[in-house]
Amino acid sequence: MEFNIYDFTSFTKWIDESLNAAMSPFWVMITEMAIIGVAILAFYALVGLFLVYAERKVCAFMQNRVGPNRVGPFGIFQTIADLLKLLMKELVYIKNADKLLFNIAPFIVITASFLAIAAIPFARGLHAIDFNIGIFYVVAVSSLGVIGILLAGWSSNSKYSLIGAMRSGAQIVSYELSVGLSLITMVVLAGSMQLSTIVEAQANGWFIFTGHVPAVIAFVIFLIASTAETNRGPFDLAEAESELTAGFHTEYSGIRFAFFFLAEYMNMFIVASIAATVFWGGWMPFHVPGWEGFNTVMDYIPPFIWYIGKTAVIIFILMLFKWTFPRLRIDQLLTLEWKYLLPINLFNVVLMAFIVLMGWHW
Numbered sequence: 001m002e003f004n005i006y007d008f009t010s011f012t013k014w015i016d017e018s019l020n021a022a023m024s025p026f027w028v029m030i031t032e033m034a035i036i037g038v039a040i041l042a043f044y045a046l047v048g049l050f051l052v053y054a055e056r057k058v059c060a061f062m063q064n065r066v067g068p069n070r071v072g073p074f075g076i077f078q079t080i081a082d083l084l085k086l087l088m089k090e091l092v093y094i095k096n097a098d099k100l101l102f103n104i105a106p107f108i109v110i111t112a113s114f115l116a117i118a119a120i121p122f123a124r125g126l127h128a129i130d131f132n133i134g135i136f137y138v139v140a141v142s143s144l145g146v147i148g149i150l151l152a153g154w155s156s157n158s159k160y161s162l163i164g165a166m167r168s169g170a171q172i173v174s175y176e177l178s179v180g181l182s183l184i185t186m187v188v189l190a191g192s193m194q195l196s197t198i199v200e201a202q203a204n205g206w207f208i209f210t211g212h213v214p215a216v217i218a219f220v221i222f223l224i225a226s227t228a229e230t231n232r233g234p235f236d237l238a239e240a241e242s243e244l245t246a247g248f249h250t251e252y253s254g255i256r257f258a259f260f261f262l263a264e265y266m267n268m269f270i271v272a273s274i275a276a277t278v279f280w281g282g283w284m285p286f287h288v289p290g291w292e293g294f295n296t297v298m299d300y301i302p303p304f305i306w307y308i309g310k311t312a313v314i315i316f317i318l319m320l321f322k323w324t325f326p327r328l329r330i331d332q333l334l335t336l337e338w339k340y341l342l343p344i345n346l347f348n349v350v351l352m353a354f355i356v357l358m359g360w361h362w
Contacts, residue, residue: 005302009125036128040117044266051265052079055319062323086261089254094157097251101155106252106259108148113266115141120273121195123283123304134195135183138274139176142229145267146172152260153248164247167237167330171228174337175235178225181345185218185352186211186278199282204289206281212360214352219279221341221348223317226271228333230264233322237330268318269311276310283307 015035019028053068053076060067068075094102116138118128131137146169153165189211190198201207207215228235249260276282283303287295328336 005304007124007303012125036118040114040128044114044117044262047269048262048265049079049083051269051315052082052261054315055265058316058319059323062320083258086258087255091254091256092251094251096157098155098157101151102251103256105148105152105155106249106256106263108151109145109263110148110259110266112141112143112145112148113263113270115144116270117266119195120270121199121277121282122307123302126304127196130194130196133193135187135193135198135278138195138270139180139183142267142270143172143176145263149248152252156248156251158251160250161248164250168231168248170330171231171235171237171333174334175225175228175341178221178337178341178345179229181342181349182218182222182225183274183278185214185345185349188349188352188356189215191356195277195282198278199284202281202284204287206279206284206286208279211352212355214348214355215279217344217348218352219275221345222275222279223314223321225337225341226275227318227321228337230267230271232264232268232318234325234327235333236322236327237333268315272311272314272318273307275314276307280310280314281306282310 016028016032019031023031056075056078057067059065068078071078071081093099119131119134119138121127121130149168149172150165153161153163153168156162186198186207187193189207190201192198192201198207202210204210208219209215211218231237249257252260283306285295285298285301285303285306287298
């Protein structure tokens, strides 16, 4: 079997055919699920550790500091040391907490991000599952995380945790509308909710360029709303350290706290992945119509490199948001959504539908 870094379809088919030749269909399904699960777990851990390190370096850059530089070359093993510390820390049980919900909450938060990763197309032929309603599925499963946050805040029996959870619930439910509407705007342009189809539709030009003004507006709103939905600064009111200690996860320690900590960074990765897929062409190379030589050179870069590069750029933009703007008050945060972003988004959907109807897009 020839391994092709430009198209993983033949590689995944080879794995499926090899397993079918060795065992029954039921065990093939179980084995493939196990392989995908282990791959996603490993990817989750590696990306989470890297993003924590990257956040510290970006923060240091913005504040004219060095950042982690002691543990390993350039401090790259600092996050591994922190992970080991969290794994070895004692799990502190809260006396009057609801133990069942208190223990379940971090698993709900981290499971929601696992489910969302499964639908992301990393390269041609490289995705766990390709739903024909991929956009709808990602929006739906990513919304489950707020249930874990609300349970964590309520079950902790702490006023800080409860206030943080209530803030987070109001924030996420509000900004989900703008995230969904900005994605619907691009679904109108693509004519499909299937993520692989949306990527294929951008073969001759990324939607951020071919979708005219509505695509740019949708992209900007998506970045703002998704930053708020992931509880990151300047929208991190749910864990405002100066007011609520650590917000909804104040009472958590050890591996349970690590789940919340890791889920935040993975949610940021998922948001950046969806933005790269829907607006920037996913794993599609950058093409300019009529520039055949330039397009040929771009085609030599493997698709997963394009995907990783685009996602990394958007993650860097999200990190700049956090370390550039001051934290909003809760009334300012909700005003921004309900008075500004939501009306603009509703108008933008209608505008995109009109442009598609008239055939004015490229």
